[in-house]
Amino acid sequence: MKTKFLLGLIAIFIIAGCSKDDDNNPSNEMETDVYVVGYEGNVAKLWKNGVATNLTDGNKNAAAQSVYVAGNDVYVTGYENNGTKDVAKLWKNGTGINLNNGNYNAAGRSVYVAGSDVYVAGYENNGIHDMAKVWKNGVETNLVNGTSSYIFSVHGSGNTIYVGGHESNGTKYVAKLWKNGTATNLSDGSRNTFLLSVFVSGNDVYATGYDEPSESQRVAKLWKNGVAENISDGSRQTVPASVYALGTDTYVAGYEFSGVKRIARLWKNGTATNLTNGNNNASAWSVYAAGNDVYMAGYEENAAAKKIAKIWKNGVATNLTDGSKDAEAKAVFVSQSERNHFNN
Template sequence: MKTQIKLLALLLICFSYSCSKDDDASDKEESVTDVYAVGYESDGTKNIAKTWKNGVATSLTNGANDANAASVHVVGEDVYVAGNENNVAVIWKNGIKTPLTDGSRPVFVFSVFVSGSDVYAAGMEVFPLSNGERYTARLWKNGVGITLNENKEHAWATSVYVHGNDVYVAGYEADPTTKKFVAKIWKNGMATALTNNLSGSTASAVFVSGTDVYVAGSDFIKGKSVAFIWKNGVATQLSNGTTDATATSVFVSNNNVYVAGSVNDPNQNRIPTLWKNNFPTKSFTKGIDPNANSVFVMDNDVYIGGSETKVATIWKNEQAIKLTDGTYKAQVNSVFVTKK
């Protein structure tokens, strides 16, 4: 009898262990990674704003007007895309368009970020003047826009990131005296210059990790555009300055800092570049006129969005995933990855 009880207990343990393994396997099988990208594809006449989910394209516009999808942010099942159509700033939520402006003047949105129920967008709006026009850095929260720059010089807002209750916007503004662009970060509307007003600098992207604020951009040194990363206002030069270069996107994961951008070769051909912790990795494309516009990291997989040889492309760990066939020019402006 004792032997039978022991045997029964052993069988129950084995069965329980087997079920546990099956459950673990089931959990792993149920984990799904979705890769979103946004940008545009020409139809030969107009640029059509598009999204791609796992390589499957959806048109956001019908081709009646030029349009562009500049940035994507995914929260749960909701996909937010910022861009513009026929000079109107637009937010698409799950494909449904909400204009931010009325079309009376040109407006461009470059970045979108969603925090809770609030939708933020950053961009540039053109205001007419009696003797020309003025570009202004703009931030929209739930469709209500404010101007960030204080002076009457040109300014751009290129990227927005929300961390807790703080809203960070990267961009650049012309100095009233030198007329040179100065890379800036606005925190809750208060501007901080990242460089002096003598050289000419731009800030393209902002990312916040913990208490650290990272900004990617460029500064002109001895007549060359040099790629830079700023961490809490402290600059680190990424390119060597012998040819033009720029940093366009930044992402931080597991204390590693990834920056996407480009460096020109001696013949002035643009070479898309990924820097990891301030050091360039090996080249991941040999296409014609390529670019790297966006970087996103998920589970140590590095995704870069851009284009090569007119083809909208995502590189996953340096392997190209082509989203278009190259018939017409197309590119990815922003990439976002979710796992559930």
């Protein structure tokens, strides 16, 4: 009997000890933060998980165009008017700096961080026409020499940085991709072709934009490593604004004009899905894929023709603004981190 009693105490102790250890063992979970930037009224805005922060005070017109999260730092680029001109801006954790002197209109269109280097792609007017520019850690570089040109996107892999945009050849715009400052033409210049987004995944470089076979046509295009594919047939005006690749899947966000209204659209591996029903003008300006989820940022007008900033997650829309002022969500970035949770 004594032996059985001691064995029972040992068993209770082991069970209790195991239970306590289990309660204190961490379980790893992925925590997801969704960052969106854009504007509401005159105010440049940042939304984190749907909660808004003003980047400007609203005294002068401003808009945020792109967001990138690196570690604990949140970088946003866009512009703010100084009373006479739009000034290209970079905000780091809410604190803004001017990227140009404000003598001419300028804007940051895209931001990308590689290690300790922060790249902003955009343009500045030179008094005659707009000029493609890249600011690296605040220092500007002109990518073209005196011709009308625009940069809309910057992305990279390691020390290799790609920027995408277009440059006039005198009569037409040519889609161009710059790799570490060296340009490659993606179109032949026979008709207007515009490049709006670039994304690097492994060894593959994706770009999206559109060309104009005629004044009434806009054909959406996707380039992979310089090879073009049409993702619309030209029967309607179609504009793809953003590209993202994850694994073997490629996502493009934009809009198609129905003949009456713009319809927000997602192309996955070239197959189109409408995000809106066409009753109100809408567009998706940015796409980001994380795990099994696809996030898109854009806008849809309400019945009063006011633009409402929206984010779609797997096709389900959430309003970021109430429609009292014009607003658009221009870019989305998803940050995921592994967090330890203790059950005690």
